[in-house]
Amino acid sequence: MRICRFDDNRVGVVEGDEIVDVSAILDRLPPVKWPYPRGDAFIANLPDLMPEMRKIAADGRRLKLAEVKLLSPVAQPGKIVAAPVNYKLHLEEARADQGIHFGSHVKTIEECGVFLKATSSMIGPADPVVSDRSDRRTDHEIELCFVIGKKARHVREDNALDYVAGFMIGLDMTIRGPEERSYRKSRDTFTVFGPWLVTADEFGDPSAVDFELKIAGQTRQKANTRDLIFDCRKLIAYASEAYTLEPGDVFMTGTPEGVAPVEPGDILNCRIDGIGEMNVAVRAA
Structure with a gap:
């Protein structure tokens, strides 16, 4: 799977020259309280999130890669x-x-x-x-x-x-x-x-x-x-x-x-x- 972060911290699956918006997957991340755990929560939970991301991508909203702003794929690296x-x-x-x-x-x-x-x-x-x-x-x-x-x-x-x-x-x-x-x-x-x-x-x-x-x-x-x-x-x-x-x-x-x-x-x-x-x-x- 090819996973990108784009625009206002949305998450997408890259397919050819298109992105399928799967940002709804972020609702599946576990809630956290301060002091927040180190590292990137999305990456930590990625193995559990990927099957659901595939389901969302099946009929998700599609955007052209050329029309979005690509951010760093990792939002919060600890180091x-x-x-x-x-x-x-x-x-x-x-x-x-x-x-x-x-x-x-x-x-x-x-x-x-x-x-x-x-x-x-x-x-x-x-x-x-x-x-x-x-x-x-x-x-x-x-x-x-x-x-x-x-x-x-x-x-x-x-x-x-x-x-x-x-x-x-x-x-x-x-x-x-x-x-x-x-x-x-x-x-x-x-x-x-x-x-x-x-x-x-x-x-x-x-x-x-x-x-x-x-x-x-x-x-x-x-x-x-x-x-x-x-x-x-x-x-x-x-x-x-x-x-x-x-x-x-x-x-x-x-x-x-x-x-x-x-x-x-x-x-x-x-x-x-x-x-x-x-x-x-x-x-x-």
């Missing part, structure tokens, strides 16, 4: 876990390019581990990335992302994918500079998720998936997830040793070689096999 330099060729380009490493030694993912991004940096594909530092280089980074579906701690690699609710495209926008990654990558609008969530049962094995980012028809990044240093399974096992993972937590698996600056006016065309594509605009402040 965004990101994998740095998780492709060998990107590690090599980062070490070779002064504009990327800014005079610091670029460590491997084994040396530096994962990092966290602020959830306030998250937008959907209909909103623009705001490039507001003309004195700094701002780069695009396309990544396969996945969403945790149930609480997890000390997960083994062999069953790690059992904890994944679904997959989506991500953009990890980055200002280059000497500061820590979490600071430079957590500016408002610097985390783009979309265009929808493809549930794990439909997406299948994430270990050999092609993806590409283009600007004005020119390929900037093109790779396959088989080249990940820490694959999806290993990332879950590694992170769950340190953190309790909760429904709605998002993993950004890392970007391949080809990172490059963006300018206001650019349109980032992002495609991942098994998910689809999204176009994200860049504008000035």
Whole structure:
């Protein structure tokens, strides 16, 4: 199933170039009181909601995808876990390019581990990335992302994918500079998720998936997830040793070689096999 969030926080099932509005399913979410539980309630209850969503979608109101505003498929991730330099060729380009490493030694993912991004940096594909530092280089980074579906701690690699609710495209926008990654990558609008969530049962094995980012028809990044240093399974096992993972937590698996600056006016065309594509605009402040 392909599930989107659109317009004024409505929920839809994507079928071809149409969305079937299944927002009535939100009435099935359990009531909560303050202090509210961490994580995303919709993702936490997704396995129970999906059969009813299929029933609603059978004769639900249909809208054209082109006529709605797509939001981030996940509304309330508790944390965004990101994998740095998780492709060998990107590690090599980062070490070779002064504009990327800014005079610091670029460590491997084994040396530096994962990092966290602020959830306030998250937008959907209909909103623009705001490039507001003309004195700094701002780069695009396309990544396969996945969403945790149930609480997890000390997960083994062999069953790690059992904890994944679904997959989506991500953009990890980055200002280059000497500061820590979490600071430079957590500016408002610097985390783009979309265009929808493809549930794990439909997406299948994430270990050999092609993806590409283009600007004005020119390929900037093109790779396959088989080249990940820490694959999806290993990332879950590694992170769950340190953190309790909760429904709605998002993993950004890392970007391949080809990172490059963006300018206001650019349109980032992002495609991942098994998910689809999204176009994200860049504008000035």
